[in-house]
Amino acid sequence: MTDTILRTDRLSKNFGGLIAANNVSLNFERGQVHAIIGPNGAGKTTLINLLSGDLLPSDGTILFNGKNITSLPPDKISQLGIGRSYQKTNIFATFSCYENCWVAAQSRLNTSMRFFRPAKKLKKVQDRAEMTLDLCGLSSRRDVLASAMSYGEQRQLEIGMMLATEPELLLLDEPLAGMGSEESLQVIELLRRLSRDHTLILIEHDMDAVFSIAEQLTVMVNGRVLETGTVEQIRNSQAVQEVYLGVEEEAT
Amino acid sequence: MPRITRTLLLLAALLTLVFFPLFGSSFYVGLLTRILILALFAMSLDLLIGYTGLVSFGHAAFFGIGGYALAIAFQDAAVIHLWQALPLSLAAAALAALVVGWISIRTSGIYFIMITLAFAQMFFYFFFESPRYGGDDGIFLFFKPVLMIGSADILHLDSENNFYYFVLGSLVSSYLLLTMILRAPFGKVITAIKANEHRVCALGYAVNRYKLVSFVIAGTLAGLAGFLEGAHSGYINPSYMSWHESGIAIAIVVLGGMGTLYGPIVGAFIIVLLQDFLPSLTDHWQLLFGGIVISVALFYPMVRPACCRDFMRCSEVK
Numbered sequence: 213m214t215d216t217i218l219r220t221d222r223l224s225k226n227f228g229g230l231i232a233a234n235n236v237s238l239n240f241e242r243g244q245v246h247a248i249i250g251p252n253g254a255g256k257t258t259l260i261n262l263l264s265g266d267l268l269p270s271d272g273t274i275l276f277n278g279k280n281i282t283s284l285p286p287d288k289i290s291q292l293g294i295g296r297s298y299q300k301t302n303i304f305a306t307f308s309c310y311e312n313c314w315v316a317a318q319s320r321l322n323t324s325m326r327f328f329r330p331a332k333k334l335k336k337v338q339d340r341a342e343m344t345l346d347l348c349g350l351s352s353r354r355d356v357l358a359s360a361m362s363y364g365e366q367r368q369l370e371i372g373m374m375l376a377t378e379p380e381l382l383l384l385d386e387p388l389a390g391m392g393s394e395e396s397l398q399v400i401e402l403l404r405r406l407s408r409d410h411t412l413i414l415i416e417h418d419m420d421a422v423f424s425i426a427e428q429l430t431v432m433v434n435g436r437v438l439e440t441g442t443v444e445q446i447r448n449s450q451a452v453q454e455v456y457l458g459v460e461e462e463a464t
Numbered sequence: 465m466p467r468i469t470r471t472l473l474l475l476a477a478l479l480t481l482v483f484f485p486l487f488g489s490s491f492y493v494g495l496l497t498r499i500l501i502l503a504l505f506a507m508s509l510d511l512l513i514g515y516t517g518l519v520s521f522g523h524a525a526f527f528g529i530g531g532y533a534l535a536i537a538f539q540d541a542a543v544i545h546l547w548q549a550l551p552l553s554l555a556a557a558a559l560a561a562l563v564v565g566w567i568s569i570r571t572s573g574i575y576f577i578m579i580t581l582a583f584a585q586m587f588f589y590f591f592f593e594s595p596r597y598g599g600d601d602g603i604f605l606f607f608k609p610v611l612m613i614g615s616a617d618i619l620h621l622d623s624e625n626n627f628y629y630f631v632l633g634s635l636v637s638s639y640l641l642l643t644m645i646l647r648a649p650f651g652k653v654i655t656a657i658k659a660n661e662h663r664v665c666a667l668g669y670a671v672n673r674y675k676l677v678s679f680v681i682a683g684t685l686a687g688l689a690g691f692l693e694g695a696h697s698g699y700i701n702p703s704y705m706s707w708h709e710s711g712i713a714i715a716i717v718v719l720g721g722m723g724t725l726y727g728p729i730v731g732a733f734i735i736v737l738l739q740d741f742l743p744s745l746t747d748h749w750q751l752l753f754g755g756i757v758i759s760v761a762l763f764y765p766m767v768r769p770a771c772c773r774d775f776m777r778c779s780e781v782k
Contacts, residue, residue: 287668324649325674373663
């Protein structure tokens with residue numbers, strides 16, 4: 213029996229006349245790495261935005277662990293255990309690397325409406341922030357201003373902040389975008405490690421990376437799901453080869 | 465500025481303020497009282513502009529409500545009991561900030577500026593056109609608040625020096641309170657909201673709640689300043705809430721340095737001293753005043769280290 217962690221049912225999003233996501237019905241299994249691929253403008257990021265609550269769907273439902281989360285705001289969705297990293301780096305540029313992780317980790321307190329005791333004294337948050345730095349490989353950059361870090365490091369921090377919120381399901385929007393090959397390998401290794409005890413939904417253009425860590429694949433074209441299945445099934449799919457894999461160079 | 469230098473400078477400034485009445489004439493004690501009240505008002509606004517990233521253009525509304533609460537409740541009273549009057553003013557300002565904030569924080573950027581201005585104007589015209597509350601003439605208070613336990617006078621604000629120390633105490637307490645809040649988990653969240661509101665929300669924080677609480681804290685402290693100004697001058701009128709007053713508070717925060725609690729104190733000194741002493745130099749003092757404000761805005765970032773860092777940070781991010 214399969215164990216579904218997240219399910220979308222006829223999920224749609226229109227921007228005026230443009231249908232960015234069109235009747236997307238997908239099952240995501242617990243513990244698996246599920247990659248979503250497709251040419252630019254296929255609606256992959258829109259789908260992630262719908263799942264994370266950054267966008268409100270025009271139609272359809274989203275179930276997370278059997279609970280309807282369709283119109284919940286991003287903060288509630290995050291609190292339920294869905295973490296998300298952004299394609300465009302979305303960090304606190306004026307904070308140090310450590311402070312970025314700190315704010316992320318502090319979000320798991322019951323409430324941050326605490327006014328009296330210094331935040332620094334919260335041992336649990338401190339440990340979590342340090343652990344996150346370690347996990348995303350930025351311990352040596354602890355006190356560097358986030359805006360002064362290299363692009364690749366900012367991307368690593370982006371993932372680290374998501375991890376500091378202790379999510380069960382990770383939504384990763386092009387985690388490798390703009391990274392050098394060295395940094396890419398590190399991040400792929402990190403994702404592989406995370407996949408042991410997390411569920412990952414991954415958008416990525418780097419096909420080598422996708423085929424090396426994904427177990428399930430969904431191909432999207434023009435807002436629709438073209439095909440979904442195991443990596444083998446997708447590789448052998450005639451439709452996918454025609455629309456996407458065959459013309460990969462042009463598409464990306 | 466290294467932390468130790470800053471602490472020493474602040475302590476030196478505090479000591480000077482504490483001992484000033486021993487040497488200064490009562491005219492200057494009164495002037496200093498006015499400056500410290502304005503500093504408290506601007507400091508409360510800095511919590512919004514400098515730390516939460518909310519540029520409120522209607523902060524004078526809460527300043528005025530603090531003053532009017534005192535004036536309306538006690539205009540005919542023979543004795544103004546501090547323990548009644550002060551909590552009343554704070555509660556009135558807090559309640560107004562809760563209502564105005566609850567609506568305003570749903571907007572951002574220029575819309576937030578406009579909506580807070582609109583609310584302040586509503587309050588302004590309400591009092592301006594209410595004969596019951598003195599209309600544009602305002603309300604006079606003939607007594608200063610007193611603190612009594614039983615029949616024993618603990619603190620009488622009649623004397624200029626007592627009032628001065630009460631204001632200084634309020635300013636220092638507010639400074640310490642805000643410092644504590646900013647170091648606590650709440651403070652981390654609001655400074656993060658200023659840096660990147662969207663990400664704070666994505667990390668699981670109910671952003672609007674934090675913004676609202678910040679707005680209410682700032683409004684309450686503005687109410688405290690308004691209470692002090694009303695009690696000190698003995699006269700409350702609608703101009704307390706005018707948009708000039710809100711604008712001056714913004715100017716003080718910007719000139720003194722946003723995002724530092726001592727900045728608004730410095731800014732208040734600059735503004736009041738310029739306004740008081742420039743007219744003695746020339747009739748065209750406002751020209752001079754404008755010129756100084758412009759040059760400070762242009763050159764300050766280059767000479768002030770903290771500002772300079774922010775300046776470079778911004779250009780790096782972009």
